[in-house]
Amino acid sequence: MRKAGKVYLIGAGPGDPELLTLKAVRALGEADVVLADDLVNRAVLAHAPKARVVEVGKRGGCKSTPQAFIHKLMLRLARAGKVVARVKGGDPFVFGRGGEELQYLRRGGIVVEVVSGITAGMCVPASLGIPVTHRDYVRGVTFITGHTQAGGDINWEALSRSGTTLVIYMGMAQLGEITTQLSLAGMAPSTPACAIQHGTLPLQRQVISTLEGLCEAVKRAALGSPAVVVIGEVVSLAAVARNTETLRQVA
Amino acid sequence: MRKAGKVYLIGAGPGDPELLTLKAVRALGEADVVLADDLVNRAVLAHAPKARVVEVGKRGGCKSTPQAFIHKLMLRLARAGKVVARVKGGDPFVFGRGGEELQYLRRGGIVVEVVSGITAGMCVPASLGIPVTHRDYVRGVTFITGHTQAGGDINWEALSRSGTTLVIYMGMAQLGEITTQLSLAGMAPSTPACAIQHGTLPLQRQVISTLEGLCEAVKRAALGSPAVVVIGEVVSLAAVARNTETLRQVA
Numbered sequence: 210m211r212k213a214g215k216v217y218l219i220g221a222g223p224g225d226p227e228l229l230t231l232k233a234v235r236a237l238g239e240a241d242v243v244l245a246d247d248l249v250n251r252a253v254l255a256h257a258p259k260a261r262v263v264e265v266g267k268r269g270g271c272k273s274t275p276q277a278f279i280h281k282l283m284l285r286l287a288r289a290g291k292v293v294a295r296v297k298g299g300d301p302f303v304f305g306r307g308g309e310e311l312q313y314l315r316r317g318g319i320v321v322e323v324v325s326g327i328t329a330g331m332c333v334p335a336s337l338g339i340p341v342t343h344r345d346y347v348r349g350v351t352f353i354t355g356h357t358q359a360g361g362d363i364n365w366e367a368l369s370r371s372g373t374t375l376v377i378y379m380g381m382a383q384l385g386e387i388t389t390q391l392s393l394a395g396m397a398p399s400t401p402a403c404a405i406q407h408g409t410l411p412l413q414r415q416v417i418s419t420l421e422g423l424c425e426a427v428k429r430a431a432l433g434s435p436a437v438v439v440i441g442e443v444v445s446l447a448a449v450a451r452n453t454e455t456l457r458q459v460a
Numbered sequence: 461m462r463k464a465g466k467v468y469l470i471g472a473g474p475g476d477p478e479l480l481t482l483k484a485v486r487a488l489g490e491a492d493v494v495l496a497d498d499l500v501n502r503a504v505l506a507h508a509p510k511a512r513v514v515e516v517g518k519r520g521g522c523k524s525t526p527q528a529f530i531h532k533l534m535l536r537l538a539r540a541g542k543v544v545a546r547v548k549g550g551d552p553f554v555f556g557r558g559g560e561e562l563q564y565l566r567r568g569g570i571v572v573e574v575v576s577g578i579t580a581g582m583c584v585p586a587s588l589g590i591p592v593t594h595r596d597y598v599r600g601v602t603f604i605t606g607h608t609q610a611g612g613d614i615n616w617e618a619l620s621r622s623g624t625t626l627v628i629y630m631g632m633a634q635l636g637e638i639t640t641q642l643s644l645a646g647m648a649p650s651t652p653a654c655a656i657q658h659g660t661l662p663l664q665r666q667v668i669s670t671l672e673g674l675c676e677a678v679k680r681a682a683l684g685s686p687a688v689v690v691i692g693e694v695v696s697l698a699a700v701a702r703n704t705e706t707l708r709q710v711a
Binding site for chain 1 (some may be wrong): 473478485486501576581583589596
């Protein structure tokens, strides 16, 4: 009898390979095949010494691997008895399509285990000393995607009044539109805001500005994707961190 | 010259000790003293073999260690050249007062390094197969605290219209009030909702219900704290996971 395959949906964290969990390390060690996204730090693959690595990145539209191909490949490998490690940047269930992959594989009768990862929206602001839920400022934090799916509109007015810090993933291409919408919704132009590219990696860069000034500041600094954008009073705490030795220089 | 002390603010994750990051393991290994909160799984302390452990839990008001005492203790230890590991459940910057501790220590000239952890609001729903940001249902996820600080009110009306899944930390004591407020704000009574206690631990238990039925279901199942409450259409995906071998039985 052939051994049963399975799929681990693994979050590799935001970039720094030390932000991998012990559970992810164990799952990678068991893997026969790794399917790795673009944003996964290649240092992570050292934990999967016996695995064949298949690159299935699909960043920003160019030279993409269709999602349907990834689905079918995982299904075929698991049915052939392989242990598959599907590795994604951040957390597989935070804008990672992990939910879609889970549904597809379950329908196919495959055993799936989700291994959560550190998501950028929490950890990348923390790298600048920004506590996204600081109770003196907010009641919580909202993670949203700026990368709009057809037909999906964001209620910026409700978000601006939610009393939460806003963290926007994949928002760099739409940054002008996003900051305009928040201003129109009544958010103060002076609200602290920042954008952080390549968070937790040695090449991390950021600009700290205001809702009003962010778009121009990002352009001036030539920041691009991948990045997270943080909007809210807690961003003012980043300044505190400017001169400490453990935090990177604020641009 | 005495060696310089420092403080690591470490997130130990939601419960399962395998959800610790490699970075947290390294920091614990360097620690001379560990200050551990109630909700930190004691298995985590095995990674700090040379450390003295100080219990500084302050769960729900009883037999609490005042925050000011914790602040001063960390400051004193770091000034005495000790490497201090301040270990919190989940992530130190998600409702963990890590921001306050960072500010206090920075003002005291102490070097602080934040080591992010997996937060319950993401990982605990994932344990039931609930992808909190599934793009077919929502544009994102909001983490809020149900434990209100004096004067701080939550805008449930804005949250109900935010187009995000709502994940409520420390909400069990206020569950009736929270579900009532969301109903009054216009959220459909049939909106899927669940409460999950002791997420990711062997004693994890949950109820899956609706906005309207959750409070009664929680009472019937005698669920208590610590727990996370998840409200939104994505909760309907939990049912998919009911009969799979890798996910725990849904109550």
